[in-house]
Amino acid sequence: MSETTELFNSLLQLAVDNGASDIHIKSDKPAFLRLHGSLEPVDMDSLKPEQVKDFIESTVPEQFFEDWQTNMQVDYCYDLNDLNLGRFRVNGFYQRGLPSIVFRHVKDQPPSFEDLNHDPKVFKDLAKSHNGIVLVCGPTGSGKSSTLAALLQYINDNFDKHIVTLEDPIEFNYTDNKSIFNQREVGIDSPSFSLGLKAVLRQDPDIILIGEMRDRDTFETALHAAETGHLVFGTLHAGNAQQAVQRLFEFFPVDQQPIMRRQIAGALRATITQKLVPGMEGGRIPAVEIFVVDKLAESVIEEGAFEKIPAVIDSGEDGGSKSFNKDLYRLIKSGMISKADGLNASPNPKALEMNLKGIFLSTGGLVG
Numbered sequence: 051m052s053e054t055t056e057l058f059n060s061l062l063q064l065a066v067d068n069g070a071s072d073i074h075i076k077s078d079k080p081a082f083l084r085l086h087g088s089l090e091p092v093d094m095d096s097l098k099p100e101q102v103k104d105f106i107e108s109t110v111p112e113q114f115f116e117d118w119q120t121n122m123q124v125d126y127c128y129d130l131n132d133l134n135l136g137r138f139r140v141n142g143f144y145q146r147g148l149p150s151i152v153f154r155h156v157k158d159q160p161p162s163f164e165d166l167n168h169d170p171k172v173f174k175d176l177a178k179s180h181n182g183i184v185l186v187c188g189p190t191g192s193g194k195s196s197t198l199a200a201l202l203q204y205i206n207d208n209f210d211k212h213i214v215t216l217e218d219p220i221e222f223n224y225t226d227n228k229s230i231f232n233q234r235e236v237g238i239d240s241p242s243f244s245l246g247l248k249a250v251l252r253q254d255p256d257i258i259l260i261g262e263m264r265d266r267d268t269f270e271t272a273l274h275a276a277e278t279g280h281l282v283f284g285t286l287h288a289g290n291a292q293q294a295v296q297r298l299f300e301f302f303p304v305d306q307q308p309i310m311r312r313q314i315a316g317a318l319r320a321t322i323t324q325k326l327v328p329g330m331e332g333g334r335i336p337a338v339e340i341f342v343v344d345k346l347a348e349s350v351i352e353e354g355a356f357e358k359i360p361a362v363i364d365s366g367e368d369g370g371s372k373s374f375n376k377d378l379y380r381l382i383k384s385g386m387i388s389k390a391d392g393l394n395a396s397p398n399p400k401a402l403e404m405n406l407k408g409i410f411l412s413t414g415g416l417v418g
Contacts, residue, residue: 054104059130062153064092066135069333071155071191073138077102077148084191086334087326102149106142113237118142126237127219131158139219154191156221160203161196167335167386168200169377172342172370173322177205182319183276185263187288192324193336194285195221198259201283205229205257215259216246229257236261247271251278260284266301276317286321290374290397291341292359294321295351307354315351318343320370327378327387327395335386337377337395339363342370375402382406 051059061081065073070083077099081092110118111126118124123143130136139154163170176184184201186194199222205211211229218236232253233239240246243260244267250258251274263269263284272282288294295318302310321341326334341347341363350358363371378392379402389406393399 052104052108054101055108057101058105059133059135061092061094062130062135062138062155063133065153066155073151073153073155075102075151075153076145077150086328086332099148102151106140106149106151109140110142111238117237125219127156127221127235128153137221137223139221156195158223160199160222160224162203163200166193166196166200167329167381168197168338169372169380170204172320172340172372173197173201174204175370176320176342177201177209179281179319181276181279181281183272183282183284183317184319185284185286185294185321187286187291187294187321187323188325189287189289192326193334194324197322197324197336197338198283198285202257202259206231211256212254213257213259214250214253214255215261216240216243216250217259217261218243243268244271251275251280255280257281257283262286263298269298269301273313273317277313281319288321288323290323290339290360291321291363292356294323294341295359296356311352311354315343315348318351323374325374325395327381328391329386330388335381337374337381337387337392338372339374339377340370340372342366344369344371347371375405378402379405 065083068083068085070085072084074082075097078096080094080096082089083092106118109128110124114124114126126140128138128140136158137156139156141152143150163173186197188194202213206224206227206229209228213229213231215233220233220235224231234246236243236246247268258275258280260268260272263286272284275282286294286297288297298314299307299310320343322338324336324338327337329335344366347362350362363373374397378396381387382389382392393402396402
Protein backbone atom coordinates (compact mmCIF):
# COMPACT_ATOMS: atom_id res chain seq x y z
CA MET A 51 0.00 0.00 0.00
CA SER A 52 1.43 3.40 -0.97
CA GLU A 53 1.91 6.27 1.46
CA THR A 54 -0.82 8.20 -0.37
CA THR A 55 -3.33 5.38 0.05
CA GLU A 56 -2.41 5.05 3.75
CA LEU A 57 -2.94 8.79 4.19
CA PHE A 58 -6.37 8.69 2.56
CA ASN A 59 -7.36 5.57 4.51
CA SER A 60 -6.44 7.33 7.75
CA LEU A 61 -8.53 10.30 6.69
CA LEU A 62 -11.50 8.03 5.94
CA GLN A 63 -11.02 6.34 9.34
CA LEU A 64 -11.19 9.78 10.97
CA ALA A 65 -14.37 10.54 9.03
CA VAL A 66 -16.07 7.31 10.12
CA ASP A 67 -14.97 7.74 13.74
CA ASN A 68 -16.59 11.19 13.79
CA GLY A 69 -19.77 10.19 11.96
CA ALA A 70 -19.09 12.22 8.81
CA SER A 71 -21.39 11.60 5.87
CA ASP A 72 -19.05 13.07 3.24
CA ILE A 73 -15.38 13.89 2.85
CA HIS A 74 -14.32 16.75 0.55
CA ILE A 75 -10.83 16.72 -0.96
CA LYS A 76 -9.55 19.73 -2.90
CA SER A 77 -6.00 20.10 -4.17
CA ASP A 78 -3.81 22.44 -2.10
CA LYS A 79 -6.36 22.46 0.75
CA PRO A 80 -6.84 20.34 3.88
CA ALA A 81 -9.74 17.89 3.80
CA PHE A 82 -13.21 18.88 4.98
CA LEU A 83 -15.73 16.58 6.70
CA ARG A 84 -19.49 17.05 6.51
CA LEU A 85 -20.65 16.58 10.09
CA HIS A 86 -24.39 16.82 10.78
CA GLY A 87 -24.80 18.92 7.64
CA SER A 88 -21.93 21.36 8.26
CA LEU A 89 -18.48 21.36 6.66
CA GLU A 90 -15.60 21.21 9.16
CA PRO A 91 -11.89 21.44 8.19
CA VAL A 92 -9.50 18.68 9.23
CA ASP A 93 -6.37 19.79 11.11
CA MET A 94 -3.83 18.54 8.56
CA ASP A 95 -1.41 19.67 5.88
CA SER A 96 -2.88 20.63 2.53
CA LEU A 97 -3.17 17.77 0.06
CA LYS A 98 -1.01 18.13 -3.02
CA PRO A 99 -2.54 17.69 -6.49
CA GLU A 100 -0.28 14.73 -7.22
CA GLN A 101 -1.50 12.99 -4.03
CA VAL A 102 -5.14 13.41 -5.04
CA LYS A 103 -4.47 12.22 -8.59
CA ASP A 104 -2.36 9.29 -7.38
CA PHE A 105 -5.12 8.11 -5.04
CA ILE A 106 -7.72 8.10 -7.83
CA GLU A 107 -5.48 6.38 -10.34
CA SER A 108 -4.36 3.72 -7.86
CA THR A 109 -7.90 2.85 -6.64
CA VAL A 110 -10.22 3.37 -9.61
CA PRO A 111 -11.40 0.03 -11.07
CA GLU A 112 -9.81 -0.84 -14.41
CA GLN A 113 -13.20 -0.57 -16.16
CA PHE A 114 -13.45 3.13 -15.19
CA PHE A 115 -9.86 4.20 -15.80
CA GLU A 116 -10.62 5.34 -19.35
CA ASP A 117 -13.52 7.45 -18.04
CA TRP A 118 -11.10 9.25 -15.77
CA GLN A 119 -8.54 9.77 -18.52
CA THR A 120 -11.02 10.81 -21.20
CA ASN A 121 -13.82 12.56 -19.34
CA MET A 122 -11.73 13.86 -16.40
CA GLN A 123 -14.38 12.65 -13.95
CA VAL A 124 -15.31 9.25 -12.56
CA ASP A 125 -17.66 7.52 -10.10
CA TYR A 126 -16.77 4.28 -8.33
CA CYS A 127 -16.85 2.51 -4.97
CA TYR A 128 -13.87 2.20 -2.65
CA ASP A 129 -14.13 -0.79 -0.32
CA LEU A 130 -12.53 -0.68 3.13
CA ASN A 131 -14.42 -3.56 4.72
CA ASP A 132 -11.09 -5.16 5.59
CA LEU A 133 -10.57 -2.19 7.94
CA ASN A 134 -14.20 -2.39 9.16
CA LEU A 135 -14.93 1.00 7.60
CA GLY A 136 -17.49 -0.11 5.04
CA ARG A 137 -17.56 1.35 1.56
CA PHE A 138 -17.28 4.81 0.06
CA ARG A 139 -18.84 6.22 -3.07
CA VAL A 140 -16.07 8.16 -4.82
CA ASN A 141 -16.56 11.01 -7.26
CA GLY A 142 -13.26 12.14 -8.74
CA PHE A 143 -13.18 15.25 -10.92
CA TYR A 144 -11.11 18.24 -11.98
CA GLN A 145 -11.78 21.86 -11.07
CA ARG A 146 -9.64 24.68 -12.45
CA GLY A 147 -7.30 22.01 -13.80
CA LEU A 148 -6.67 20.39 -10.40
CA PRO A 149 -8.02 17.02 -9.17
CA SER A 150 -10.64 16.85 -6.42
CA ILE A 151 -12.61 14.07 -4.72
CA VAL A 152 -15.85 13.82 -2.79
CA PHE A 153 -16.32 10.63 -0.77
CA ARG A 154 -19.75 9.53 0.49
CA HIS A 155 -19.66 6.98 3.32
CA VAL A 156 -21.98 4.04 2.64
CA LYS A 157 -22.72 1.68 5.50
CA ASP A 158 -22.82 -1.86 4.14
CA GLN A 159 -25.63 -3.03 6.41
CA PRO A 160 -28.99 -1.72 5.15
CA PRO A 161 -30.80 0.27 7.86
CA SER A 162 -34.27 -0.44 9.23
CA PHE A 163 -37.11 2.05 9.28
CA GLU A 164 -36.53 2.36 13.01
CA ASP A 165 -32.83 3.12 12.47
CA LEU A 166 -33.87 6.05 10.29
CA ASN A 167 -36.60 7.20 12.70
CA HIS A 168 -39.23 6.72 9.99
CA ASP A 169 -42.85 6.04 10.90
CA PRO A 170 -42.89 2.59 9.23
CA LYS A 171 -46.58 1.92 8.51
CA VAL A 172 -46.87 3.57 5.08
CA PHE A 173 -43.48 2.24 3.99
CA LYS A 174 -44.54 -1.30 4.86
CA ASP A 175 -47.81 -0.85 2.96
CA LEU A 176 -45.93 0.38 -0.13
CA ALA A 177 -43.57 -2.60 0.11
CA LYS A 178 -46.60 -4.87 -0.36
CA SER A 179 -47.51 -3.28 -3.73
CA HIS A 180 -47.55 -5.75 -6.59
CA ASN A 181 -46.68 -3.24 -9.32
CA GLY A 182 -46.25 0.45 -10.04
CA ILE A 183 -43.59 3.07 -9.38
CA VAL A 184 -42.48 4.39 -5.99
CA LEU A 185 -40.13 7.40 -6.09
CA VAL A 186 -37.94 8.56 -3.21
CA CYS A 187 -37.17 12.23 -3.76
CA GLY A 188 -35.03 14.96 -2.30
CA PRO A 189 -31.81 16.86 -2.92
CA THR A 190 -28.39 15.21 -2.99
CA GLY A 191 -27.41 14.03 0.49
CA SER A 192 -30.97 13.85 1.85
CA GLY A 193 -30.83 10.12 2.64
CA LYS A 194 -32.77 8.79 -0.36
CA SER A 195 -30.52 5.74 -0.74
CA SER A 196 -30.88 4.85 2.93
CA THR A 197 -34.67 4.98 2.77
CA LEU A 198 -34.70 2.78 -0.33
CA ALA A 199 -32.33 0.37 1.38
CA ALA A 200 -34.67 0.12 4.36
CA LEU A 201 -37.58 -0.62 2.01
CA LEU A 202 -35.67 -3.34 0.18
CA GLN A 203 -34.39 -4.88 3.40
CA TYR A 204 -37.93 -5.01 4.79
CA ILE A 205 -39.04 -6.84 1.63
CA ASN A 206 -36.01 -9.13 1.89
CA ASP A 207 -36.95 -10.07 5.46
CA ASN A 208 -40.65 -10.63 4.79
CA PHE A 209 -41.39 -11.62 1.18
CA ASP A 210 -40.08 -14.06 -1.41
CA LYS A 211 -39.20 -11.75 -4.29
CA HIS A 212 -36.56 -11.53 -6.98
CA ILE A 213 -35.06 -8.04 -6.69
CA VAL A 214 -32.80 -6.66 -9.42
CA THR A 215 -30.98 -3.38 -8.84
CA LEU A 216 -29.22 -1.20 -11.39
CA GLU A 217 -26.96 1.29 -9.65
CA ASP A 218 -24.17 3.73 -10.45
CA PRO A 219 -22.35 2.74 -8.29
CA ILE A 220 -23.71 0.03 -5.96
CA GLU A 221 -24.09 1.41 -2.45
CA PHE A 222 -25.64 -1.07 0.00
CA ASN A 223 -24.91 -4.79 -0.21
CA TYR A 224 -27.81 -7.15 0.49
CA THR A 225 -27.63 -10.71 1.81
CA ASP A 226 -30.38 -12.94 0.44
CA ASN A 227 -32.95 -13.82 3.09
CA LYS A 228 -36.50 -14.53 1.92
CA SER A 229 -35.79 -12.63 -1.29
CA ILE A 230 -32.94 -13.03 -3.75
CA PHE A 231 -30.95 -10.07 -5.05
CA ASN A 232 -29.04 -9.45 -8.24
CA GLN A 233 -27.19 -6.15 -7.96
CA ARG A 234 -25.78 -4.73 -11.19
CA GLU A 235 -23.35 -1.82 -11.37
CA VAL A 236 -23.22 0.38 -14.44
CA GLY A 237 -19.79 0.20 -16.02
CA ILE A 238 -18.95 -3.14 -14.41
CA ASP A 239 -22.01 -5.38 -14.89
CA SER A 240 -23.68 -3.37 -17.65
CA PRO A 241 -22.19 -0.87 -20.11
CA SER A 242 -25.02 1.64 -19.57
CA PHE A 243 -28.26 2.28 -17.70
CA SER A 244 -30.35 1.93 -20.86
CA LEU A 245 -28.89 -1.46 -21.84
CA GLY A 246 -29.04 -2.69 -18.26
CA LEU A 247 -32.69 -1.72 -17.93
CA LYS A 248 -33.67 -3.42 -21.17
CA ALA A 249 -32.01 -6.61 -19.93
CA VAL A 250 -33.64 -6.42 -16.49
CA LEU A 251 -37.07 -7.16 -17.93
CA ARG A 252 -35.74 -10.49 -19.24
CA GLN A 253 -34.44 -11.52 -15.82
CA ASP A 254 -37.82 -12.40 -14.24
CA PRO A 255 -37.76 -9.64 -11.60
CA ASP A 256 -40.56 -8.95 -9.15
CA ILE A 257 -38.97 -5.70 -8.01
CA ILE A 258 -36.57 -3.39 -9.85
CA LEU A 259 -34.46 -0.68 -8.23
CA ILE A 260 -33.28 2.05 -10.60
CA GLY A 261 -30.64 4.21 -8.97
CA GLU A 262 -31.93 7.45 -10.48
CA MET A 263 -34.65 8.49 -12.93
CA ARG A 264 -32.27 10.59 -14.95
CA ASP A 265 -33.73 10.72 -18.47
CA ARG A 266 -36.68 9.85 -20.67
CA ASP A 267 -35.39 6.41 -21.70
CA THR A 268 -34.95 5.39 -18.07
CA PHE A 269 -38.39 6.59 -17.04
CA GLU A 270 -40.13 5.06 -20.07
CA THR A 271 -38.55 1.70 -19.24
CA ALA A 272 -39.71 2.08 -15.63
CA LEU A 273 -43.25 2.84 -16.86
CA HIS A 274 -43.22 -0.22 -19.12
CA ALA A 275 -41.99 -2.39 -16.23
CA ALA A 276 -44.70 -1.04 -13.90
CA GLU A 277 -47.41 -1.65 -16.49
CA THR A 278 -46.27 -5.25 -17.02
CA GLY A 279 -46.60 -6.23 -13.37
CA HIS A 280 -43.34 -5.12 -11.74
CA LEU A 281 -42.80 -2.90 -8.71
CA VAL A 282 -40.18 -0.24 -9.51
CA PHE A 283 -38.31 1.84 -6.96
CA GLY A 284 -36.21 4.82 -7.98
CA THR A 285 -34.92 8.22 -6.90
CA LEU A 286 -35.61 11.66 -8.30
CA HIS A 287 -34.20 15.08 -7.46
CA ALA A 288 -37.24 17.08 -6.34
CA GLY A 289 -38.10 19.13 -3.27
CA ASN A 290 -41.72 18.04 -2.82
CA ALA A 291 -44.41 15.84 -4.35
CA GLN A 292 -45.71 18.51 -6.71
CA GLN A 293 -42.21 19.13 -8.09
CA ALA A 294 -41.61 15.38 -8.40
CA VAL A 295 -44.74 14.78 -10.48
CA GLN A 296 -44.07 17.82 -12.65
CA ARG A 297 -40.50 16.66 -13.24
CA LEU A 298 -41.75 13.38 -14.69
CA PHE A 299 -43.59 15.29 -17.40
CA GLU A 300 -40.46 17.29 -18.23
CA PHE A 301 -39.10 14.09 -19.81
CA PHE A 302 -41.71 14.41 -22.59
CA PRO A 303 -42.50 17.03 -25.24
CA VAL A 304 -45.57 19.18 -24.64
CA ASP A 305 -47.68 17.48 -27.32
CA GLN A 306 -47.23 14.06 -25.61
CA GLN A 307 -48.07 15.19 -22.10
CA PRO A 308 -51.88 14.73 -22.28
CA ILE A 309 -51.34 11.05 -23.22
CA MET A 310 -48.67 10.61 -20.56
CA ARG A 311 -50.86 12.04 -17.79
CA ARG A 312 -53.15 9.02 -17.87
CA GLN A 313 -50.22 6.61 -18.11
CA ILE A 314 -48.27 8.15 -15.22
CA ALA A 315 -51.37 8.52 -13.05
CA GLY A 316 -52.05 4.80 -13.45
CA ALA A 317 -48.48 3.69 -12.74
CA LEU A 318 -47.35 6.00 -9.92
CA ARG A 319 -47.99 4.52 -6.46
CA ALA A 320 -46.32 7.13 -4.29
CA THR A 321 -43.65 9.77 -3.94
CA ILE A 322 -41.66 10.00 -0.72
CA THR A 323 -39.82 13.30 -0.44
CA GLN A 324 -37.42 13.88 2.40
CA LYS A 325 -35.07 16.37 3.96
CA LEU A 326 -32.63 15.86 6.84
CA VAL A 327 -33.10 17.77 10.09
CA PRO A 328 -30.58 17.94 12.98
CA GLY A 329 -31.45 15.45 15.71
CA MET A 330 -31.67 16.35 19.39
CA GLU A 331 -29.11 13.65 20.20
CA GLY A 332 -26.80 14.37 17.26
CA GLY A 333 -26.90 13.19 13.68
CA ARG A 334 -29.65 14.08 11.24
CA ILE A 335 -33.16 12.67 11.01
CA PRO A 336 -35.28 12.48 7.85
CA ALA A 337 -38.56 14.35 7.75
CA VAL A 338 -40.78 13.07 4.96
CA GLU A 339 -43.68 14.13 2.81
CA ILE A 340 -45.61 11.12 1.47
CA PHE A 341 -47.95 11.39 -1.51
CA VAL A 342 -49.92 8.15 -1.91
CA VAL A 343 -51.65 8.08 -5.29
CA ASP A 344 -55.27 7.18 -4.58
CA LYS A 345 -58.26 7.73 -6.89
CA LEU A 346 -58.42 11.45 -6.14
CA ALA A 347 -54.69 11.84 -6.73
CA GLU A 348 -54.98 9.92 -10.01
CA SER A 349 -57.67 12.30 -11.26
CA VAL A 350 -55.58 15.34 -10.29
CA ILE A 351 -52.58 13.99 -12.21
CA GLU A 352 -54.73 13.10 -15.23
CA GLU A 353 -56.11 16.64 -15.27
CA GLY A 354 -52.62 18.12 -15.01
CA ALA A 355 -53.83 20.08 -11.96
CA PHE A 356 -50.48 19.68 -10.16
CA GLU A 357 -51.07 22.73 -7.97
CA LYS A 358 -53.75 20.69 -6.14
CA ILE A 359 -51.28 18.03 -4.98
CA PRO A 360 -50.52 19.66 -1.57
CA ALA A 361 -54.26 19.74 -0.80
CA VAL A 362 -54.63 16.12 -1.95
CA ILE A 363 -51.88 15.15 0.51
CA ASP A 364 -53.69 16.96 3.35
CA SER A 365 -56.95 15.21 2.51
CA GLY A 366 -55.37 11.77 2.05
CA GLU A 367 -54.02 11.02 5.52
CA ASP A 368 -56.29 7.99 5.93
CA GLY A 369 -54.62 6.43 2.89
CA GLY A 370 -51.10 7.16 4.13
CA SER A 371 -50.35 10.57 2.61
CA LYS A 372 -48.57 12.94 4.96
CA SER A 373 -47.33 16.52 4.63
CA PHE A 374 -43.89 17.67 5.72
CA ASN A 375 -45.55 19.61 8.56
CA LYS A 376 -47.32 16.49 9.80
CA ASP A 377 -44.04 14.57 10.02
CA LEU A 378 -42.17 17.52 11.52
CA TYR A 379 -44.95 17.74 14.14
CA ARG A 380 -44.39 14.04 14.95
CA LEU A 381 -40.62 14.50 15.24
CA ILE A 382 -40.92 17.59 17.46
CA LYS A 383 -43.55 16.05 19.74
CA SER A 384 -41.47 12.87 20.14
CA GLY A 385 -38.40 14.90 21.12
CA MET A 386 -36.34 13.73 18.16
CA ILE A 387 -35.82 17.25 16.76
CA SER A 388 -36.05 20.71 18.30
CA LYS A 389 -38.96 23.03 17.61
CA ALA A 390 -36.57 25.60 16.12
CA ASP A 391 -35.07 23.10 13.67
CA GLY A 392 -38.52 21.80 12.77
CA LEU A 393 -39.78 25.30 12.00
CA ASN A 394 -36.64 26.01 9.99
CA ALA A 395 -37.22 22.88 7.87
CA SER A 396 -40.95 23.50 7.39
CA PRO A 397 -42.32 24.69 4.03
CA ASN A 398 -45.01 26.51 6.06
CA PRO A 399 -43.65 27.38 9.52
CA LYS A 400 -46.68 29.49 10.51
CA ALA A 401 -48.98 26.51 9.96
CA LEU A 402 -46.62 24.23 11.88
CA GLU A 403 -46.56 26.71 14.76
CA MET A 404 -50.36 26.55 14.85
CA ASN A 405 -50.26 22.74 14.73
CA LEU A 406 -47.96 22.69 17.74
CA LYS A 407 -50.51 24.83 19.59
CA GLY A 408 -53.17 22.24 18.79
CA ILE A 409 -54.78 24.10 15.89
CA PHE A 410 -55.23 22.07 12.70
CA LEU A 411 -56.95 23.67 9.72
CA SER A 412 -58.54 21.63 6.94
CA THR A 413 -57.41 22.58 3.44
CA GLY A 414 -60.79 21.68 1.95
CA GLY A 415 -61.95 22.69 -1.49
CA LEU A 416 -61.33 19.30 -3.14
CA VAL A 417 -64.04 17.18 -4.62
CA GLY A 418 -63.37 13.51 -5.38
